[in-house]
Amino acid sequence: MNPDWLSLLSTRYFDLNVVVEVFPLLLKGVGTTIWVTLVGWGLAASVGFPLLLLRRSRFRPLGWIVGGFIEFVRSTPILVQIYFYFYVLPSAGVVLDPISTGLLALTIHYGCYMSEAYRSGLEAIHPGQWDAVTALGFSKLDVYRHVILPQMVPPLIPALGNFLILMIKDSPLLASIGVVEMMYYATGYSMDTFRYLEPITIVGLIFLALSLASASAIRFLEARVGRKWLGREELRD
Amino acid sequence: MTNVTDNNIITMKSVTKRYGSLKVLEDLTLDVARNEHLSLIGPSGSGKSTILRVLMTLEAIQAGDVSIDGDSLWRQGPEGSTGAKEADSRRIRQKVGMVFQSFNLFPHMTAIRNVAEAPMRVLKLSRAEAYERAKELLKLVGLSAREDHYPIQLSGGQQQRVAIARALAMQPKVLLFDEVTSALDPETVGEVLNVIRHLAKEFEFTILFVTHQMGFAKEISDRVCFLEGGRIIEQGTPEQIFDNPREARTQAFLKAVLES
Numbered sequence: 001m002n003p004d005w006l007s008l009l010s011t012r013y014f015d016l017n018v019v020v021e022v023f024p025l026l027l028k029g030v031g032t033t034i035w036v037t038l039v040g041w042g043l044a045a046s047v048g049f050p051l052l053l054l055r056r057s058r059f060r061p062l063g064w065i066v067g068g069f070i071e072f073v074r075s076t077p078i079l080v081q082i083y084f085y086f087y088v089l090p091s092a093g094v095v096l097d098p099i100s101t102g103l104l105a106l107t108i109h110y111g112c113y114m115s116e117a118y119r120s121g122l123e124a125i126h127p128g129q130w131d132a133v134t135a136l137g138f139s140k141l142d143v144y145r146h147v148i149l150p151q152m153v154p155p156l157i158p159a160l161g162n163f164l165i166l167m168i169k170d171s172p173l174l175a176s177i178g179v180v181e182m183m184y185y186a187t188g189y190s191m192d193t194f195r196y197l198e199p200i201t202i203v204g205l206i207f208l209a210l211s212l213a214s215a216s217a218i219r220f221l222e223a224r225v226g227r228k229w230l231g232r233e234e235l236r237d
Numbered sequence: 238m239t240n241v242t243d244n245n246i247i248t249m250k251s252v253t254k255r256y257g258s259l260k261v262l263e264d265l266t267l268d269v270a271r272n273e274h275l276s277l278i279g280p281s282g283s284g285k286s287t288i289l290r291v292l293m294t295l296e297a298i299q300a301g302d303v304s305i306d307g308d309s310l311w312r313q314g315p316e317g318s319t320g321a322k323e324a325d326s327r328r329i330r331q332k333v334g335m336v337f338q339s340f341n342l343f344p345h346m347t348a349i350r351n352v353a354e355a356p357m358r359v360l361k362l363s364r365a366e367a368y369e370r371a372k373e374l375l376k377l378v379g380l381s382a383r384e385d386h387y388p389i390q391l392s393g394g395q396q397q398r399v400a401i402a403r404a405l406a407m408q409p410k411v412l413l414f415d416e417v418t419s420a421l422d423p424e425t426v427g428e429v430l431n432v433i434r435h436l437a438k439e440f441e442f443t444i445l446f447v448t449h450q451m452g453f454a455k456e457i458s459d460r461v462c463f464l465e466g467g468r469i470i471e472q473g474t475p476e477q478i479f480d481n482p483r484e485a486r487t488q489a490f491l492k493a494v495l496e497s
Contacts, residue, residue: 128341135293135335136355136407137327146358150345 018198022189026202029182034210036099036181037171040106041164047107048114049149052122055115073112079173081105086177102174110163117159121152154225161218165211172203182206246271246411246443247292251313252301254287254467261287262298263467271410274437274444276454276475279464280490285447287467289413292445293335294326305329306410331359334404335413338420340396342388348399349375349384352406359407367406374402378432394425398432405436411443412436418450426450433457451494455479463487 006016054066073081082105085096096104125148133143153160172183186199247269254262262284269275277285290296291303294310300318303311308329311318321329342351352371356362362370375381378398388396397417404412414433418426430453437444437457448454454461455475462472463484471484482488 126339126341128337128339129343131293131295131335131337132341132343134295135330135333135337136403137330137359138355139358142358146354147343151343 014197014201015195018193018195019202022186022195022199023202025185025189026182026199026206029180029185030206030210032099032179032181033168033171033183036102036106036174036179037164037168040103040110040171041167043103043107044110044114044163044167045160047111049118051111051115052118055119070112070115073109074116078105078109078170079176081109082173082177098174098177098179101177102171102179105174106167106170110167114160114163117156117163118152121156122148124155125151154222157218157222157225161214161221164214164218168210168214169207172207244270246273246306247445248302248304249288249291250302252291252298252303252311254284254291254296254298260467262291265301265468267462267469269411269443269445272441272443274446274457274459276446276448276458276461277464278448278451278454278461278478278490279470283464284467285462285464286415288464289335289415289445289447292411293333293413294330306332308332331407332409333411333413334407334409335415336397336400336404336417338416340388340393340400340420342396342400342403344388347385347387348380348391351388351399352402355403356406370406371402374405375399377405377435378402379428392425393421394428397421397425397429401429401432401436409442411445414444414446414448416447416449418448449494451479451491463490465490 006020010016051066051070055063055070057063057066082101085105086098086101089096089101129147129151133147138147171181175181175183175187178184182203186203189199190196245268247267249265249267252262252265252267253260265284265288267288277288279285287296291298292305292310297320298311298318300313301311302309302313302318306329308321308325310321310326310329312321320326342348343354346354349368349371352374353364353367356367356370357364360367372381372384375384378401380395380398380402383391383395383399386395388399391399401417417433418429421429430450433444433446434453434457436442444457446454446458458475460472461475461478463470463478463482463486465486471478471482471487478487479491482491
């Protein structure tokens with residue numbers, strides 16, 4: 001038999017045998033962490049822009065209501081919102097399973113933040129672009145789809161990517177309503193074994209790896225879109 | 238709706254436009270004949286660009302009537318002027334093309350795509366048809382070699398010529414040029430004016446030309462209007478206005494411009 005390296009390298013505080021035992025368990029949860037975050041991010045990015053358009057609606061009361069809603073959501077903790085959707089909505093007859101509740105909370109919370117990012121992007125569009133599309137007679141839908149969004153989104157990639165990292169880091173909150181993701185397994189293991197240091201450390205390291213990976217994916221995307229798009233140095237002559 | 242009783246493609250009657258208490262156009266009446274070439278000159282803030290922006294449906298007015306090619310765009314009612322419905326103003330817009338001081342090309346599209354986009358989206362032409370039309374128009378403005386360049390890769394003069402091709406792609410009857418050479422380097426002004434000169438001579442467009450290029454205005458115009466303070470102070474043939482202005486304000490303006 002080999003010497004028991006794991007035990008030799010462990011201390012009484014940090015036991016590598018625990019690490020080896022808990023790691024596969026956490027990997028079981030990491031898939032849920034990743035897909036819930038990615039889907040939530042996609043949904044949030046999709047509702048953020050319509051939210052902005054509603055807020056800017058020519059029908060002023062609608063704009064005020066949506067604006068107030070956005071400010072309310074941005075000013076309250078996401079954990080409170082998660083609890084609200086999970087424990088309060090059922091009394092209004094809306095019963096959602098933990099995963100759907102988690103996606104709903106992430107989508108609405110971050111959708112509101114993203115609508116603010118979109119707002120800065122929309123305001124950065126040169127006013128002459130609106131003159132041009134009016135003069136050419138584009139429909140509203142074509143204006144946004146073919147003229148405004150393609151100009152607006154590339155500069156927003158870093159900001160939208162930043163939200164992805166924030167969302168990854170908020171995803172363990174979903175364990176509190178029973179979404180079976182990484183944090184759920186870690187705390188479950190800890191309660192059974194009274195070992196906290198190893199599972200929580202590993203969870204932290206996995207989150208670090210996920211965040212760093214997303215950050216470099218965003219940078220790659222930014223460079224790629226930038227190259228394909230315009231306004232970058234190599235295009236100037 | 239249609240009241241094409243005369244040869245005027247544009248009629249503006251007693252038009253008033255205000256920003257708050259500032260009157261930009263004041264009781265302005267202006268008719269433009271079909272295929273007429275009209276230059277609007279005057280100091281900045283005189284309302285000449287505003288006239289174009291009203292005709293392009295980019296600005297609202299508070300009082301008066303405006304109609305283009307028989308379609309009413311603004312109609313005076315008991316409580317000020319009301320605009321045409323969206324469907325009507327869209328039809329009117331298709332008869333009018335505009336070229337802007339700041340080009341306003343779509344920065345994320347190549348030159349040919351800039352020209353082809355509106356025919357594809359608005360006129361529902363096929364991609365092939367729209368690109369063929371765009372190709373011809375870029376040739377007309379002398380930019381065949383630049384089809385696949387993005388706006389940022391083009392000089393100001395080239396961008397403005399793409400913008401002219403883009404306006405032409407919608408086959409308008411009326412062309413509005415809003416200080417189209419003001420943002421250009423002096424050495425590229427000529428190439429843009431050459432294109433406009435060609436359009437004026439070889440095609441049948443009604444042209445409204447807002448400019449500070451007095452020599453060029455004199456050359457291509459049938460009629461020149463001098464505006465100040467939102468009113469037409471004096472109008473007439475280029476010879477009358479430039480060589481023999483009657484109004485003291487016209488004389489003062491021309492003196493100041495020609496000396497600068």
